[in-house]
Amino acid sequence: MALKESTRARLMQVSTATLCTALYKRGLRHQFIQDVRPLNPNGPNMVGEAFTLRYIPAREDLNPITVFQDRQHPQRAAIEQCPPGAVMVIDSRKDARAASAGSILVTRLMVRGCAGIVTDGGFRDSPEIAELGMPAYHQRPSAPTNLTLHQALDINVPIGCGDAPVFPGDVMVGDREGVVVLPAQMADELAEEAVEMTAFEDFVTDEVRKGRSILGLYPATDPRTKDDFAVWRKANDR
Amino acid sequence: MALKESTRARLMQVSTATLCTALYKRGLRHQFIQDVRPLNPNGPNMVGEAFTLRYIPAREDLNPITVFQDRQHPQRAAIEQCPPGAVMVIDSRKDARAASAGSILVTRLMVRGCAGIVTDGGFRDSPEIAELGMPAYHQRPSAPTNLTLHQALDINVPIGCGDAPVFPGDVMVGDREGVVVLPAQMADELAEEAVEMTAFEDFVTDEVRKGRSILGLYPATDPRTKDDFAVWRKANDR
Amino acid sequence: MALKESTRARLMQVSTATLCTALYKRGLRHQFIQDVRPLNPNGPNMVGEAFTLRYIPAREDLNPITVFQDRQHPQRAAIEQCPPGAVMVIDSRKDARAASAGSILVTRLMVRGCAGIVTDGGFRDSPEIAELGMPAYHQRPSAPTNLTLHQALDINVPIGCGDAPVFPGDVMVGDREGVVVLPAQMADELAEEAVEMTAFEDFVTDEVRKGRSILGLYPATDPRTKDDFAVWRKANDR
């Protein structure tokens, strides 16, 4: 189920907070990736389908520095296989004591046209990654090579990331606040609903800034609110 | 016991670190709110009396998205009741996995003239909150709606926030470092003492920058230090 | 074993990530100080020999505010004894609930020509410290005076800092990512190796930016890579 361009465009304009509320209404409470943040807090939003990479704890005899001479090594293979437009999501078991990846691999991902990268561990070369144009999210910077604690094992299987379930093809949305996981088959309707919610929230924010109370306004329990919103939409072309 | 304007003005000029030392001298060691930070690290300091809100863990059947249609809902009521000049302080049980509040409510609080907001959990719409003029402090950004994990229960009762005790009317002071809680009846004397301490620390910093050793200077065990300080105060009109 | 100026100069140009890989090749996996970050993320790198300070939990009767009137107090003595060019490293038992030090002491350290300061706890007056020119690293800001939880005990003994072993004279290297500890007797060879690795990584980054795959390039399993690197070094004077 490919991500529609119209859905991608809608998701670029809405916040992870709004999407979390839409998910909450559907009974999904664990889709926000806990405790990750953008390396570049001033960068653009991120939207793309999840392409996953699973790490397990590293066993020392299996992880000498020479393992990367194998071109099939899952970490390197994943970087070359992640489709353009997709977001690489790494299950690092929330362990940031060693890196999930570094700037060379993330640059390659960016050059290949991928939409972003997320780990629940940490990136090395984090200052360089922060300066790339592609969105990247992690827990905290971590200089030690990933072999220190992580062995890349599986490509594109369902994983956990920051206590959220991530299935290949789920739609990852990131903003300056963090990253949310949209189940693939719900992405279109969530995007549409979030655009509507965002219009209403922008209207509410305008009203609140003018001094209006939130009571009756947010949520719109006062009938006048709906009328005012209709006027606002027309006036603001939303 | 209302916060005096003279005390508010003094507290705007001193640091949380200086106030913590003044509290330490009085035997109070747990008044700094642990693990919270300003959403806008370049924003102004914060001073105001505590107006509290207490959350408990959310029970799913009591927290459908429709609860906010009740205008008496404690979270919404608190936002409308927090007095101008006061700081809203939320006991989120140090749980940032779901939001304590979002930008619309925080904007309303600002428009109503409140002095700031603090949670030991996280805010959603954190990038927008960071751009408001009003100081806000939290643990980390958190997009999920508060209903996911928090049920607002009590308004203006004594609470814990980041392992610090907060009583309604206590004076909350925030700077770029964090937030400290001043017991209401001590606020005036702490403010006076902190202004004095700040003058001395500024003098010491000047001396240290000129190359003077801290021995005898900080603390002022060398009698010359007190003389020099007197001269400095006069010269600097402090 | 004094730190050679040539080694210091080399270490100023390489990243903690590269050094961690060089250490990994030698079987050292715990030399990165976990969970500390620069107070000024835009500041310069840090290189210097470790001069350590060890804290134990504070016992209340031994730590009234008056202890600093003793000029031999280990915290104050350490600040005056740390050699120019050295980095003060504080074992705060990873406890950031009270400060490890504040801006006056850190300013004195800077004026005395020290190269930086690191704690696995937190600094107070952190906004002021962030504006000093000298690199400083900690876990998070912490306003309470160090006496609240820490008693300075030993000067220049082997310590743990952020789960890394630190021996006096080890070479501390910090960049925007964090801090790594180089065993004293390995510093020269690590510096040389890291400079070489950095040249290769810069070459690889250039190639990746041009669109080249990492397979065969990083690591250089394709013989062409070595040839290309030789050409690049000449062209770039590296």
Next chain:
Amino acid sequence: MALKESTRARLMQVSTATLCTALYKRGLRHQFIQDVRPLNPNGPNMVGEAFTLRYIPAREDLNPITVFQDRQHPQRAAIEQCPPGAVMVIDSRKDARAASAGSILVTRLMVRGCAGIVTDGGFRDSPEIAELGMPAYHQRPSAPTNLTLHQALDINVPIGCGDAPVFPGDVMVGDREGVVVLPAQMADELAEEAVEMTAFEDFVTDEVRKGRSILGLYPATDPRTKDDFAVWRKANDR
């Protein structure tokens, strides 16, 4: 809404695990008190209505050892007010570094006919409490007096305990595994359902012990299972 004796009797025979499943079917996922255990793992089960006590962090000037001379002190008052048959539940903010209560108060509670006591902190005099007949649950033993970190504040208000919401009158059920919170109005139906589930699980366990596969048996997707269960119930008088 008083707890019916028939419900109490049913709940004494079922496990917290079975009740959690019945709650899960109703969408309640946070009713198990996390990380508490019985002080006496060989003691009886516990059933009773919640009578709550809320602690906040202790402020040193408000908590000298003399506070207990006030007979209205909430901790002491609560012990004398908790109704016979009820379970005292203490919100200690999951902080076991100081005690929630000690053996004298717990003994008094037992003598008054209360059904048990639960804290998400720790008890002092824990070996003595373990030997009392009344069930008690905590995180871990903790010798320091509660005044060290806790100030008793509120009696019988809604609280959090081990990340579970607890409302006064909810039905607390404890077994050797832990403690679950049943919303008051659901207690009767949960008790009935759990008795039925327990009969089925006992039947299944018997079958499994005889060598039968769980497929088709648990859950009972094989129609034969239901027939066999009917026979078993008759044979075992369940």
Next chain:
Amino acid sequence: MALKESTRARLMQVSTATLCTALYKRGLRHQFIQDVRPLNPNGPNMVGEAFTLRYIPAREDLNPITVFQDRQHPQRAAIEQCPPGAVMVIDSRKDARAASAGSILVTRLMVRGCAGIVTDGGFRDSPEIAELGMPAYHQRPSAPTNLTLHQALDINVPIGCGDAPVFPGDVMVGDREGVVVLPAQMADELAEEAVEMTAFEDFVTDEVRKGRSILGLYPATDPRTKDDFAVWRKANDR
């Protein structure tokens, strides 16, 4: 690579501590499963090849209570497929807030002749599991059904368990202290070495109990120690 009966027999007589030392000598430092304990501390040791089960965080729409009606559900399938003599090892992401499994499934595993079960989360019905004859290890009891937080996904793939890497076929050894993971191809030599080490440690313990100093004895740097050990082995038929 099947586990030899002779190796199994040897491993039943040695401790996890001794095996950890033998692994340490080979550079393996992360093979002890962190923070798990036997449900029955008086039960027998455990030896068997790892048969793994991988959980990811549960997504609510995919985990209604009805999922178990599918006989292919990985949790149920794994229980029926785990070979006799093998140890089921569950990757629960160290999350004990919901159960990894309950007594019915563990009983089935025992009846099928499996050698034990390990999770880095928690079991429900833990008092019943503790009374089964088969060794079981977990972090702490947890009554909520696994669907609350866990979705069983993969059978017999490499996993992490308590920060240790576990590959299918690795040899799991458990004693009253905990569980260690032996890489499959090292199991025979580790077993032999551990039997030898155990003989020496038993000799040393005998000597120490008689009053002999550990210096020269442990390790055997005094040549007399080796002679004495030879005599002891003969006398004790070891």
Next chain:
Amino acid sequence: MALKESTRARLMQVSTATLCTALYKRGLRHQFIQDVRPLNPNGPNMVGEAFTLRYIPAREDLNPITVFQDRQHPQRAAIEQCPPGAVMVIDSRKDARAASAGSILVTRLMVRGCAGIVTDGGFRDSPEIAELGMPAYHQRPSAPTNLTLHQALDINVPIGCGDAPVFPGDVMVGDREGVVVLPAQMADELAEEAVEMTAFEDFVTDEVRKGRSILGLYPATDPRTKDDFAVWRKANDR
């Protein structure tokens, strides 16, 4: 300052909880070692002067298995130097991922007449240590050899243990609840006071068991309480 035999005898009869209260009255709030427990919960109490051992994080090149061939290795030397009657206290930085010591060393300590051993990490061979007669306290069992993460460095210096300060010669008291640290110069008066407090608490417990309310009794704000206590002391020869 040697521990008097009369003080030792008194301390053997009182609880860590009572001693914590006596310390609290003197302003000492951090003397209870957090999160340690007896390996043998049915063993005797422990009293003795602290003899300390300090660990730092292990650096791999300094900690091959051969280091123990050095008879001066601080871990081994400490075991042979700890005075009879003393308690060995190990600062393991609260890290139980590798052992602090094993049964052979602890047996040697016992044979040498030491009074007990405490670590804020974990012991290996913990089932064997639990069966020795000498009290031992730790966080949790840990099979990996101490070299995996710990390097023994200093003997008999002030340390932290479980967030408590421990100075050589302080008096360590352990019961089934945990371990408390008495500053050396306060030990005599604390012992006397605790014996008095214990008598009163035993009287109170007797009264409570008979049905008396705690109000007026505990603390003894009702004058009758003091009279009753005097009668009780005489009757019970206390």
